[in-house]
Amino acid sequence: MKGIRRVAWMLLVLLVASLNFAPALAEAPEDVLGELKGTYEELFTVLNAPSYDGVWLENCAKYVGAENAQATADMLRGMVVGELTGQAAIDAYTLKPEDAKYNCFFLQGVSRLTFDGKQINGVGADGAELFAHTYTFVSADNELGFSVYKSDDADSGEFSYFAFAPDTPETTFHIEFRYGSDPDALVQKAAGAYAYWMAAGIPVERDDSMAASAIALFCEENLKESDEAA
Numbered sequence: 001m002k003g004i005r006r007v008a009w010m011l012l013v014l015l016v017a018s019l020n021f022a023p024a025l026a027e028a029p030e031d032v033l034g035e036l037k038g039t040y041e042e043l044f045t046v047l048n049a050p051s052y053d054g055v056w057l058e059n060c061a062k063y064v065g066a067e068n069a070q071a072t073a074d075m076l077r078g079m080v081v082g083e084l085t086g087q088a089a090i091d092a093y094t095l096k097p098e099d100a101k102y103n104c105f106f107l108q109g110v111s112r113l114t115f116d117g118k119q120i121n122g123v124g125a126d127g128a129e130l131f132a133h134t135y136t137f138v139s140a141d142n143e144l145g146f147s148v149y150k151s152d153d154a155d156s157g158e159f160s161y162f163a164f165a166p167d168t169p170e171t172t173f174h175i176e177f178r179y180g181s182d183p184d185a186l187v188q189k190a191a192g193a194y195a196y197w198m199a200a201g202i203p204v205e206r207d208d209s210m211a212a213s214a215i216a217l218f219c220e221e222n223l224k225e226s227d228e229a230a
Contacts, residue, residue: 032147032164033135036115036175040201043174044080044104047202047215055215063223076222080104082196089196104200108158108179113201120162131159142187150183163187173214175201 046052056077061069082101084092093100106113110122110130121132133156135149142148146163158179163186165176177199178186185192202214 031137032166032168033115033118033120033137033149033162035168036164039112039114039204040175041112041204042105043200043202043214044077046211047218048077048081052211052215055212056219059216059219060223063219072223076219080200085197086193086195090191093196100196103197106199106201107197112204120159122159131156133159135162138183143189144187146178146187148183148187157181161186169203169206169210172217173202173210177201 047056053073056073057069060072060076064072079101080103082089082103085103085107089103106122108122108130109124111125113120113122118134118136119132120135122130124130133151133153135151138148138150138161140147142163144163144165146165148161148163151160158181160181161183162177162179163183167175169175178194178197179199180186180194182193185194188195190196202211
């Protein structure tokens with residue numbers, strides 16, 4: 001169990017800073033939105049499905065051994081399904097840092113997002129459209145290095161801004177982003193109205209190899225350092 005405790009502490013440190021899902025990429029290009037096409041659903045709703053249990057165990061075992069694989073997989077999967085965000089998360093995790101976890105789901109009732117050029121639209125679980133706007137690039141000069149886009153429509157509410165990491169399905173098998181009404185808060189790591197929230201998506205049209213590759217990458221980036229330090 002000593003190895004598991006080491007992994008738990010390392011994961012906590014990484015999550016407080018930011019999701020350690022992929023290697024550091026180049027600065028987000030201005031056309032990152034243009035590189036995203038098609039419809040996306042929540043990444044970890046897909047990856048945490050029982051059908052991928054074996055993929056999680058196989059990849060965790062590479063770094064912590066078969067005897068610790070289940071506990072480590074449970075830990076990794078649990079670290080990205082938090083329910084708290086913003087000040088509620090800050091208050092709770094300041095009081096109990098060991099409980100810190102990210103919410104990597106879509107917020108504001110969004111079930112799926114579709115990207116088509118400069119347009120983004122979102123629908124709820126019932127398929128009803130929640131928003132549809134075109135967006136214009138604003139800046140990538142922020143502490144996260146995310147590309148920030150602003151809606152071309154006035155009064156877009158919590159869909160006024162989108163901030164994208166430079167991840168694409170072709171490079172890291174997923175995307176990471178935030179959306180909201182406060183562009184400054186969107187690019188803060190673990191502070192502000194969107195603290196401890198980092199939406200992660202995966203294309204609806206995909207094969208199992210993309211999901212398996214996403215799991216493998218997530219395990220590698222969070223467990224490789226622990227394995228090397230053991």
